[in-house]
Amino acid sequence: MKAGIRARRLFALSLLALPLTGWTQLVLSPSASADPVRRTTTIVSMGDSYAAGEGSPGPGRTWQDPLCHRSSNSALNLGINALRAASPFADPYVQLNVTCGGAKIDVTDGASGGILSPQRNFASDPNAERPAQIDQVEQWWNDNQLGIDVLTIGAGGNDAGFENLVRACGVPWNLDSCDGFMQDDLDAGLAAMRGHWAELIKAIQGDGQGGSRRLHAPVRDIYVTIYPDPTSKLVNGQRAYCDRQPLTDPVMGSVTGRESQWLSTVAVAGMNQVVRDVVNDANHQARDVYPAWHVIEPPDWSNHGWCAAQPWTNTYLRSQSIQGDEWGTAHPNLAGYSALGSEIQGALYYLNNGVRDASIRTTISAAHSNLPLQILAPGQGMPVMQGGPLDYEQFTFHASGTTVQVRSERSGKCLVNDPARPPFEPGAGIVLGDCASPSSRWDARPAPYGAWVFTRGFRMCWDIWLATTAWSAPLIQYPCHFANNQRWWI
Template identity: 25%
Template sequence: MTRARVLLAASAALMTGLLTALVSTAAADAAPGPTDYVALGDSYSSGTGTGDYQPDSGDCRRSDSAYPSLWANSHAVGSFSFTACNGATTQDVRNDQLGPLSDRTGLVTVSAGGNDAGFSRILRSCVFPASDADCDAAVDTGISYVNNTLPGNLDRLYQDIKAKAPKASIVVVGYPRLFERDVCPFSFSLHKRDSLNHAADELDRVVAARARAAGSTFADPRPAFTGHGICGQDPWINQLNPADPVESYHPTVDGHARGYLPTVNKATGNLLTR
């Protein structure tokens, strides 16, 4: 009986050890390791509008309050390269921002397309004393570009990113609507605001379609920003700032922390646990 009990105890200990090893191995396999993260894009990624910029970023206006920095600071990141730049077009991203990409890159975020379509010019065309008709004409020109020319620009950008970072999960980040429909003390009529929001929707529609065609994930910030546009009770987007026009119509610190970061967290949650 004593020998049998010893053998039984030894077998039980061996099984326990094997099960512990299997569980530990499975947990290690499931847990994502540190991610090499590269953040590309235009002003909506660089953090223009937050008012506090990295001293060495110059006119690119990269901010530690922008969603790429916030994401990197709240996740297990092996390396973080932040090359997004205020004013960048899709061609600028291709020419100037792809250097940090490699086959070790695990995550890429990118926002681009708004500057290709001239949305800053469109906004200027809609400011008082411009008429609703003037604003509509500028919006229609921008939407025509978005539908007819921008898709090819986006395809080339996403192809270049994939070629340089073949193992990366690519998250294409969209744009929020800029305005609420509440009573507005600023120089935008309800008609202009609706027209500009429609332009943002068209831009996001095309960006989302090309992102998905490229096998990337589209992160749509519009749900998170609902109720927080210009003319809302709690705006997360800067109104026109004559003292520093570049800050105008860009997300604030809250826009990045409470709008963009949750949007990107949602998009990357499943990608980084595969």
């Protein structure tokens, strides 16, 4: 990791007509500054009711999408709005949100799906149907050709059957504890959830053999949100599971302490562990492209369960009061989504970073090898290559219109693609060249942990061929796949 990266305006993309279907949500934040040297960040979101914001509708019980109960108060919207507000330069954010309450990742029996298969049987309109969320995103990318800086996914609970578990535990005066008669259902649900997540991962990044991939948009980083545990409060500083509390609630007031503990330690913990496992698998399995997968953990919910004095989770009666129906039961309220949104903002805060000021000389090292770039001589057309630990070149970054130039301090020349090769030819070398050349202009985009990606319109990225760690390996341009040999420390 490199410290001390200063925020600086880089570039913006002009967004003209952005075709959208009637059920997607797109937000384009306008800039507060006339300075044209800014970037546009694209965030796309897929997921279920927890991602959509069920349980916390907008003012007047309004929804951005009434069929999906997609809310302006979702954690995603609150977190991204906070990012916009914190941007030192009011950089515009494009947000495509296709999350939908009730969505599953996939189904195998032709029932209602969500992310990988069409969703139907909505509570408010049983005859309505929505295309698979991944197909909505793919169509949007085909229409607009915008690379995706961040893809967020929050899903799996419906595949695991979590709603059915809560309903079973909330049956009034049930003589049998749900942890006994629902365990087999949970085991089957967790197995289905794991299998559906494996399908989704392949649909996004392929299987390493050129198959299975359904999302062809270039995606840099994927953030998966996991579920908060809404089952407890603190009593004298110790965690106490909700035990038939609040007693007046016809559903949550029937859940015993034993059942709450089972929901917490077996059901919620089991679902979240599945997500952690599949994210780890996604980062290490054979694939066709290499987005980096991350998990966003929820904040501490131990004193904010449905029975707490300051709950972050709705009961049945609170759901009826807040949104006029039962579907917000066991979902976060506005306070809960605000807490989750803060975690999202924290995880994505790097999106507001800027490259070093033009007055600061710096090295550039490939993330896969930690070896710096070097240039053997300062002449025109000299190739840029991966050097040894002590063989390095110093560079400065210069904003130029809507892009950035990378200039060798020793020669005063800029990094350009080889003028003897076509502008977007895969494998073309990057060499020293004239700073007046159009090919000297690159998109510089911040990545997690202080890394950067240098692209040309998300089509070509800086790349060390085959991720070799050999000294003198050439710096080339190559179709963006975002593995570590296309990420850079500066």
